[in-house]
Amino acid sequence: MKLTDLVRPNILTLKPYSSARDEFHGEASVFLDANENPLNNPYNRYPDPLQRALKQRVAAIKGVSADQLFFGNGSDEPIDLVFRIFCNPGVDNVVAIDPTYGMYKVCADINDVTYKTVHLNPDFSLDASRLLAATDEQTKVIFLCSPNNPTGNDLDTQAVKQVLDTFGGITVIDEAYVDFADRPSYLKVLDQYPNLIVLQTFSKAWGMASVRLGMAFANPAIIRFFNTVKYPYNINLLTQRFVSEALEQANQTRQWVAMLVAERAVIAKELARLPLIKQIYPSDANFVLVKVDDPNAVYAYLVDKGIVVRNRHTVTLCQGCLRITVGTPEENKQLLDALAAYA
Numbered sequence: 188m189k190l191t192d193l194v195r196p197n198i199l200t201l202k203p204y205s206s207a208r209d210e211f212h213g214e215a216s217v218f219l220d221a222n223e224n225p226l227n228n229p230y231n232r233y234p235d236p237l238q239r240a241l242k243q244r245v246a247a248i249k250g251v252s253a254d255q256l257f258f259g260n261g262s263d264e265p266i267d268l269v270f271r272i273f274c275n276p277g278v279d280n281v282v283a284i285d286p287t288y289g290m291y292k293v294c295a296d297i298n299d300v301t302y303k304t305v306h307l308n309p310d311f312s313l314d315a316s317r318l319l320a321a322t323d324e325q326t327k328v329i330f331l332c333s334p335n336n337p338t339g340n341d342l343d344t345q346a347v348k349q350v351l352d353t354f355g356g357i358t359v360i361d362e363a364y365v366d367f368a369d370r371p372s373y374l375k376v377l378d379q380y381p382n383l384i385v386l387q388t389f390s391k392a393w394g395m396a397s398v399r400l401g402m403a404f405a406n407p408a409i410i411r412f413f414n415t416v417k418y419p420y421n422i423n424l425l426t427q428r429f430v431s432e433a434l435e436q437a438n439q440t441r442q443w444v445a446m447l448v449a450e451r452a453v454i455a456k457e458l459a460r461l462p463l464i465k466q467i468y469p470s471d472a473n474f475v476l477v478k479v480d481d482p483n484a485v486y487a488y489l490v491d492k493g494i495v496v497r498n499r500h501t502v503t504l505c506q507g508c509l510r511i512t513v514g515t516p517e518e519n520k521q522l523l524d525a526l527a528a529y530a
């Protein structure tokens with residue numbers, strides 16, 4: 188489907204807010220255009236609404252062009268914008284895998300958009316044909332998350348390709364955990380799929396969840412809609428500068444990822460020896476999902492030891508499951524020692 192058939196009519200014709208920073212950029216020395224306080228440099232000034240400097244640098248690292256990149260206040264902002272740009276409230280629907288990340292449904296509910304789910308197979312693999320069969324004329328978006336949260340597995344690339352090749356609407360692939368998987372990002376095929384949106388984040392591998400910077404990658408026509416609908420100054424100056432400097436430590440990030448992936452294997456191996464653990468699901472992310480007989484009791488026991496994991500017992504297909512984030516070697520040892528002592 189053409190982009191103009193997918194975008195909500197009111198968004199297609201939207202005249203976006205034009206800020207002082209939008210209307211003038213160029214060389215000047217006296218800025219009397221934005222009602223800023225002239226003192227307290229540099230915090231007195233509104234930040235670049237399009238984060239051009241940071242975008243150039245991140246785009247180079249990711250191997251895309253800057254006009255294929257949108258920055259949001261975390262990934263949650265582009266997730267919400269997808270609904271606001273493409274889905275007519277009370278009319279359109281989206282289809283998502285289940286279980287998956289909870290924000291897609293929350294954003295659908297906030298925007299009054301029907302959220303249809305298709306269960307993953309019991310081994311958490313994706314049945315693309317079943318997913319596609321759940322779409323209809325009013326389905327604007329399919330949400331995939333790979334590696335998936337909370338299951339930890341990467342979705343089969345052939346199944347994802349089937350969705351991309353078949354579905355006429357927008358496909359979102361959330362790659363928050365892609366750095367921990369051993370396949371290349373779907374950014375590699377961004378140029379082949381004009382309706383593909385890939386989400387990544389600085390919150391996980393880069394270790395910067397507190398700064399709130401998420402990325403959406405898509406063809407420039409989609410990125411333009413993101414830019415017209417977002418709040419004018421959605422990324423503050425502190426975040427833009429901090430991340431710009433942190434990009435220097437890309438090597439550090441690679442080392443962190445290598446350490447966490449190695450620790451993930453250690454945890455999986457050690458957990459497998461504990462009778463308490465009934466099943467460990469394979470993980471391509473920085474966490475493992477495990478099944479136990481009495482998840483509520485194990486959860487409470489760990490909290491009593493000062494260790495918090497995520498209880499996913501009530502989530503679709505995850506009965507009995509706890510989700511355990513990979514920590515430092517010392518933290519992981521504490522977890523394993525505590526579980527070994529569980530009576």
Ligand SMILES: *Cc1c(COP(=O)(O)O)cnc(C)c1O
Pocket residue numbers: 260261262263264288332336361363387388389390391396400401
């Ligand atoms: C953690 C996570 C994110 C990251 O969200 P931010 O808002 O960027 O911190 C996105 N998607 C999934 C599936 C996640 O688990």
